[in-house]
Amino acid sequence: MLKAAKCPxxxxxxxxxxxxxxxxxxxxxxxIIVTSVLQQHLDTKKTVSNYMNLANTALTGGEFEEAESYxxxxxxxxxxxxxxxxxxxxxxxxxxxxxxPKYQQFFKLFDTAMSLAPDDSSxxxxxxxxxxxxxxxxxxxxxxxxxxSKPITNMNLWKEHTQRCADMYKLLEHSFALNRHDELxxxxxxxxxxxxxxxxxxxxxxxxxxRRMPSPELRDWAFKQYDKSVTILKEQDxxxxxxxxxxxRSIVKSVKTLFQNKKEKR
Ligand SMILES: [Zn+2]
Numbered sequence: 223m224l225k226a227a228k229c230p231x232x233x234x235x236x237x238x239x240x241x242x243x244x245x246x247x248x249x250x251x252x253x254i255i256v257t258s259v260l261q262q263h264l265d266t267k268k269t270v271s272n273y274m275n276l277a278n279t280a281l282t283g284g285e286f287e288e289a290e291s292y293x294x295x296x297x298x299x300x301x302x303x304x305x306x307x308x309x310x311x312x313x314x315x316x317x318x319x320x321x322x323p324k325y326q327q328f329f330k331l332f333d334t335a336m337s338l339a340p341d342d343s344s345x346x347x348x349x350x351x352x353x354x355x356x357x358x359x360x361x362x363x364x365x366x367x368x369x370x371s372k373p374i375t376n377m378n379l380w381k382e383h384t385q386r387c388a389d390m391y392k393l394l395e396h397s398f399a400l401n402r403h404d405e406l407x408x409x410x411x412x413x414x415x416x417x418x419x420x421x422x423x424x425x426x427x428x429x430x431x432x433r434r435m436p437s438p439e440l441r442d443w444a445f446k447q448y449d450k451s452v453t454i455l456k457e458q459d460x461x462x463x464x465x466x467x468x469x470x471r472s473i474v475k476s477v478k479t480l481f482q483n484k485k486e487k488r
Pocket of ligand 1: 229230231232233234247248249250251252
């Protein structure tokens, strides 16, 4: 019988016959004592599984930095561990800050996991990717919205917020690619759109607080996303009632009619 092990000298993956006392590594020629490498292999497997447990506990507990460091420990021992790559990708995504999003790293790490995973688990991985994106977007939009819990003076904050919203729409497309009726993903689109359609409070040098509404282009664009998702959710559940937005549709319509009338008059 042959068992998988690693050469203690060169690290090459080898198969050792359990009924022999020693063999020579097929890569480096080092003499290997069978019982000792088998024991070592067993120990490594145990350590990997311990680290995986710790990593996954940290991940579910929202301790993303800790989770990432445990997944890294697994990968040091076994760099072909696709679940560790997947876990690392999710931890990294969640470690995005408002100033430094980590979407690119997430996709890169996820692709590594995908390339190492057995073919029959690719669908499962796509589902996990979609779940990770949705839970990330839910946290991220909440964080970004917090900026506007107080009136702002720096208009760049709004610009950055709308850019993040655009990025989040894009991320959710991965969930829709898997299931275009994904209820949670549609609800997130509505939350993102609402945050743009509601505008933001500003304060001027006199201390006067007023609410600024999105530009007409932004409003039309956000409404499009909002409408699409509301329609799909209503198809699935007729009793669904969408959160109302401050820049409501009648304003958009009246602006549009205004433009149409102008054009016709010309
Ligand atoms: Zn060797």
